[in-house]
Amino acid sequence: MTEAGVALRLQNIRRAFGDLTVIDNLSLDIVAGEFLAILGPSGCGKSTLLRIVAGLTPPDSGTLQITPPDLRFQNAFVFQEAHLLPWRTVLENAALPLELMGVDAAERTARARATLAEVGLADAESRYPAQLSGGMRMRVSLARALVTKPRLLLLDEPFAALDEITRFRLDVRLRDLWIERGMTVIFVTHSITEAAFLADRAVVLTRRGCGVKLDRRLDLPRARDNDLRLSPQLAVEMQALLGAMEEEG
Amino acid sequence: MRKALPAAIPFLVVTLALEWLVRAGFVPAFLVPPPSAVLQTMIHDWPELFAALLKTSAGAVIGFALSAIGGIAFAVFLSSSRAIQRAFYPYAVFFQTVPIIAIAPLLVIWFGYGMRTVVASAFIASIFPVIANTLSGILSTDPALRDLFRLYGATSSATLWKLRIPAAMPQILTGLRIAGGLAVIGAIVGEFLGGQGLGSVVDIARTQQRTDKVFAAVLLASVLGLALFGFINIVSRLALRRWHASEQN
Numbered sequence: 154m155t156e157a158g159v160a161l162r163l164q165n166i167r168r169a170f171g172d173l174t175v176i177d178n179l180s181l182d183i184v185a186g187e188f189l190a191i192l193g194p195s196g197c198g199k200s201t202l203l204r205i206v207a208g209l210t211p212p213d214s215g216t217l218q219i220t221p222p223d224l225r226f227q228n229a230f231v232f233q234e235a236h237l238l239p240w241r242t243v244l245e246n247a248a249l250p251l252e253l254m255g256v257d258a259a260e261r262t263a264r265a266r267a268t269l270a271e272v273g274l275a276d277a278e279s280r281y282p283a284q285l286s287g288g289m290r291m292r293v294s295l296a297r298a299l300v301t302k303p304r305l306l307l308l309d310e311p312f313a314a315l316d317e318i319t320r321f322r323l324d325v326r327l328r329d330l331w332i333e334r335g336m337t338v339i340f341v342t343h344s345i346t347e348a349a350f351l352a353d354r355a356v357v358l359t360r361r362g363c364g365v366k367l368d369r370r371l372d373l374p375r376a377r378d379n380d381l382r383l384s385p386q387l388a389v390e391m392q393a394l395l396g397a398m399e400e401e402g
Numbered sequence: 403m404r405k406a407l408p409a410a411i412p413f414l415v416v417t418l419a420l421e422w423l424v425r426a427g428f429v430p431a432f433l434v435p436p437p438s439a440v441l442q443t444m445i446h447d448w449p450e451l452f453a454a455l456l457k458t459s460a461g462a463v464i465g466f467a468l469s470a471i472g473g474i475a476f477a478v479f480l481s482s483s484r485a486i487q488r489a490f491y492p493y494a495v496f497f498q499t500v501p502i503i504a505i506a507p508l509l510v511i512w513f514g515y516g517m518r519t520v521v522a523s524a525f526i527a528s529i530f531p532v533i534a535n536t537l538s539g540i541l542s543t544d545p546a547l548r549d550l551f552r553l554y555g556a557t558s559s560a561t562l563w564k565l566r567i568p569a570a571m572p573q574i575l576t577g578l579r580i581a582g583g584l585a586v587i588g589a590i591v592g593e594f595l596g597g598q599g600l601g602s603v604v605d606i607a608r609t610q611q612r613t614d615k616v617f618a619a620v621l622l623a624s625v626l627g628l629a630l631f632g633f634i635n636i637v638s639r640l641a642l643r644r645w646h647a648s649e650q651n
Contacts, residue, residue: 236546239645253554
């Protein structure tokens with residue numbers, strides 16, 4: 154049931170918007186099944202990089218190689234806000250990707266229900282987004298991304314707008330889901346704490362996205378819970394990331 | 403009933419004031435009939451007025467329905483590309499700027515005396531707000547959701563029916579609300595020159611200096627406009643109450 158994640162190789166990626174070059178000559182290798190956090194100052198091209206990987210924005214030059222190569226419907230994207238369809242119930246929102254891919258109604262309902270249960274929303278399936286809290290909406294958004302069993306999950310500062318306790322809970326849930334499913338995860342954030350807590354590897358981009366400032370493997374346990382947040386191990390990793398960020402800030 | 407009360411008070415006050423002004427001799431009765439005379443005419447001429455109301459209703463409702471269908475379809479067409487918008491939107495604006503009273507004689511020449519002229523007049527008078535509001539609703543669809551649909555390979559018809567039309571629904575309904583009143587005006591203008599209904603009743607009564615009958619017919623026309631408005635409000639309530647702030651008290 155668990156499908157392995159995909160591996161990615163980005164080579165000499167460049168992307169400009171008009172005169173503004175946001176990514177220049179960026180190369181990065183991502184191992185299959187890795188949990189990678191991408192950090193960087195605002196405007197450094199993190200989100201653009203994620204959109205290039207998702208196929209939503211084409212790079213001006215450079216190559217993106219994905220192994221195994223057919224990425225059609227294997228990736229999923231979680232945006233900065235939940236971006237649900239407000240006229241649909243939670244269940245219909247979670248089932249949307251399957252619906253668009255042409256999966257029949259009975260199967261997509263069953264799969265959407267199972268995925269909602271995984272994010273702790275089994276009881277909310279017939280509610281509408283307007284009736285949910287911000288944290289619950291983000292859970293629906295996460296379920297919508299996971300419902301296709303993606304082999305690559307891309308998240309663009311997904312929990313930034315949530316209160317801290319909700320964010321802590323969702324961090325732990327996301328980490329557990331990653332362990333259960335073995336997909337490749339790329340998590341873009343500007344929060345050092347969140348990057349260190351979630352990822353196995355953190356990459357800090359330079360101010361103008363021209364390159365990788367720091368590429369660090371995080372020496373932390375595989376299974377993580379909120380106790381880790383106060384541990385000295387996490388503090389060491391955060392300090393390393395903070396140092397690199399400060400030099401770029 | 404309680405909701406209708408605030409609207410009934412100004413009506414009663416104006417009616418009573420008017421009655422008093424005419425009876426006391428401040429306003430001559432041949433210019434403004436006393437409301438009691440209008441009521442008498444309404445009762446006395448009810449068969450004629452009611453038949454006229456039915457005809458006007460038919461013309462206005464058919465014209466409105468054509469505007470709704472045609473306006474939404476045309477806006478969908480316009481939304482398909484910027485070039486198409488540039489090429490055709492100016493001609494849509496024509497419908498708004500053309501003085502309906504000035505082209506009504508032409509409509510009579512084209513469509514002859516009768517219902518077809520009335521429907522055409524109601525249609526021309528009411529289509530523009532449907533086009534403009536639908537287009538603006540479709541064009542302001544959340545870009546993240548458009549990306550999401552693209553990510554899962556949604557066909558353009560799936561994107562239209564599952565995303566763009568529902569997302570534009572609040573604005574479509576605003577357009578229809580405006581169009582309802584304009585369709586009644588358009589129908590009456592059409593009847594002035596080439597039809598039978600409240601418009602022709604007004605026209606004939608005017609030449610006979612029967613201001614009481616003019617007022618009775620105008621009153622019925624506004625009741626028709628209100629009914630159409632109320633109908634669209636009910637549709638709006640049913641369509642949006644689950645998800646849109648405008649219908650959630």
